[in-house]
Amino acid sequence: xxxxxxxxxxxxxxxxxxxxxxxNGVDLDVGVGESVVVIGGSGTGKSVMIKCILAxxxxxxxxIQVDGEEVVGIGTKDRERINRKFGMLxxxxxxxxxxxVWENVAFGLLAEKRVSRAEARDVAIGKLAQVGLTPEVGDxxxxxxxxxxQKRVALARAIAADPEIIFFDEPTTGLDPIMxxxxxxxxxxxxxxxxxxxxxxxxxxxxxxxxxxxxAMLYEGKxxxxxxxxxxxxxxxxxxDQFINGRAVGPIKMAIRA
Amino acid sequence: MSxxxxxxxxxxxxxxxxAFLATVGRLTMFTGSALSHxxxxxxxxxxxxxxxxxxxxxxxxxxxxxAIFAGMVLALQSYTGFARFSAEGAIANVVVLSITRELxxxxxxxxxxxxxxxxxxxxxxxxxxxxxxxxxxxLSTNPMKYLVAPRLIAGLTMxxxxxxxxxxxxxxxxxxxxxxxxxxxxANYLQRTYDFLEAEDVISGLVKASIFGFIITLMGCYxxxxxxxxxxxxxxxxxxxxxxxxxxxxxxxxxxxxxxxxK
Numbered sequence: 378x379x380x381x382x383x384x385x386x387x388x389x390x391x392x393x394x395x396x397x398x399x400x401n402g403v404d405l406d407v408g409v410g411e412s413v414v415v416i417g418g419s420g421t422g423k424s425v426m427i428k429c430i431l432a433x434x435x436x437x438x439x440x441i442q443v444d445g446e447e448v449v450g451i452g453t454k455d456r457e458r459i460n461r462k463f464g465m466l467x468x469x470x471x472x473x474x475x476x477x478v479w480e481n482v483a484f485g486l487l488a489e490k491r492v493s494r495a496e497a498r499d500v501a502i503g504k505l506a507q508v509g510l511t512p513e514v515g516d517x518x519x520x521x522x523x524x525x526x527q528k529r530v531a532l533a534r535a536i537a538a539d540p541e542i543i544f545f546d547e548p549t550t551g552l553d554p555i556m557x558x559x560x561x562x563x564x565x566x567x568x569x570x571x572x573x574x575x576x577x578x579x580x581x582x583x584x585x586x587x588x589x590x591x592x593a594m595l596y597e598g599k600x601x602x603x604x605x606x607x608x609x610x611x612x613x614x615x616x617x618d619q620f621i622n623g624r625a626v627g628p629i630k631m632a633i634r635a
Numbered sequence: 636m637s638x639x640x641x642x643x644x645x646x647x648x649x650x651x652x653x654a655f656l657a658t659v660g661r662l663t664m665f666t667g668s669a670l671s672h673x674x675x676x677x678x679x680x681x682x683x684x685x686x687x688x689x690x691x692x693x694x695x696x697x698x699x700x701x702a703i704f705a706g707m708v709l710a711l712q713s714y715t716g717f718a719r720f721s722a723e724g725a726i727a728n729v730v731v732l733s734i735t736r737e738l739x740x741x742x743x744x745x746x747x748x749x750x751x752x753x754x755x756x757x758x759x760x761x762x763x764x765x766x767x768x769x770x771x772x773x774l775s776t777n778p779m780k781y782l783v784a785p786r787l788i789a790g791l792t793m794x795x796x797x798x799x800x801x802x803x804x805x806x807x808x809x810x811x812x813x814x815x816x817x818x819x820x821x822a823n824y825l826q827r828t829y830d831f832l833e834a835e836d837v838i839s840g841l842v843k844a845s846i847f848g849f850i851i852t853l854m855g856c857y858x859x860x861x862x863x864x865x866x867x868x869x870x871x872x873x874x875x876x877x878x879x880x881x882x883x884x885x886x887x888x889x890x891x892x893x894x895x896x897x898k
Contacts, residue, residue: 485774
């Protein structure tokens with residue numbers, strides 16, 4: 378890493394649920410404008426890590442810095458200011474089903490009262506166009522959309538407020554390979570257009586190779602390998618090798634019981 | 636060995652007791668936080684309005700039906716009872732006092748708990764398990780303000796109105812049975828209804844209603860908000876919301892009655 382200040386810096390991050398240790402000292406830097414993908418098996422705490430950064434879950438111990446500012450333990454007002462830098466694409470899209478699509482997309486803008494409803498609607502239509510959806514979709518309800526379209530709407534919502542940092546939680550899970558690739562292309566295109574920093578978590582390696590500048594592997598609560606995407610195939614790390622080749626046999630033992 | 640046995644017995648008791656204390660603590664903090672968000676901006680008038688319609692307007696048929704049958708059966712039952720010592724004339728008073736002071740608020744509360752409290756727990760619980768509540772947090776919106784506070788405000792304000800209407804319908808139910816089945820003189824029945832009714836009777840019922848509205852929406856929101864584990868968790872949350880609201884309504888009803896009419 379250069380000595381430039383990273384956008385996000387995690388140091389010695391710990392998180393447990395009861396006796397179960399999920400994160401056990403995670404260190405990770407995400408540079409400005411960089412796209413980092415964290416890979417790892419199911420239940421290794423990838424989502425937990427992102428939720429800790431967003432303060433959706435309280436941090437056990439450790440440090441999280443955003444733009445050099447420590448964000449663990451800050452007050453509600455500061456947290457609202459920090460969270461304004463973030464956009465998040467949730468795994469299950471997490472669209473509000475009581476609202477039409479355009480209000481979903483413009484939700485953050487309306488909540489901050491930065492724009493009138495009419496302006497918010499225009500912004501929403503623009504963001505929907507950016508993810509390849511027509512204005513008519515804006516008036517549908519989320520339940521009327523297919524899974525792939527819901528993901529696109531969720532993506533439009535994540536970028537609606539022009540965040541500096543975007544989190545992608547399993548962006549391609551549950552999609553067919555073609556739609557998954559469409560979403561990957563959109564992620565690459567949009568983060569590049571916006572110059573946004575991206576932190577994604579996935580176990581879909583095709584997706585990781587496509588959207589990442591660097592890949593980090595999370596195993597047993599620690600980052601065990603991090604390096605440029607091109608190096609993933611000869612990482613020299615037996616855990617990474619086993620994971621990317623999808624072998625059942627190797628140093629990673631699948632826990633049968635959580 | 637006997638020590639070990641004693642431990643085996645005490646352990647679960649201690650665990651249940653601690654779990655109980657933890658729940659009470661969590662509920663108290665949730666209530667405090669929810670109340671403070673009710674009075675601090677930003678407010679969401681559109682959502683408050685929608686919840687008011689949901690609680691106040693769409694509960695009318697259910698509550699109205701409950702009230703009219705309660706009034707009717709009350710008139711009928713007290714007639715058979717009172718006839719035994721020739722006190723049939725008191726039926727109008729019995730009906731109006733029972734309805735306004737007790738049956739109106741309690742029956743409406745129980746019906747609304749089943750209708751609205753369950754729906755709230757299911758809706759908020761689903762939002763929790765599908766990460767919609769997390770999404771709210773990331774979109775500069777406090778879920779306590781956006782989801783919980785509007786429902787509490789709507790519950791507090793709409794239940795008294797609902798119960799006032801239920802009172803009128805219930806008294807009318809008693810009137811119908813009294814006049815058309817038991818053969819009372821219509822003017823006489825109304826006169827007796829009116830004569831013995833004091834403002835305190837109605838107002839105490841409406842205060843109860845407001846508190847019940849708070850309990851129903853609080854339980855719906857609390858159990859929904861803390862639900863976990865997918866569809867089953869939402870189902871459990873819904874059950875808890877209705878059961879706990881019903882029990883709290885009945886127990887707080889006794890305490891409130893004691894407070895209002897203590898000599």
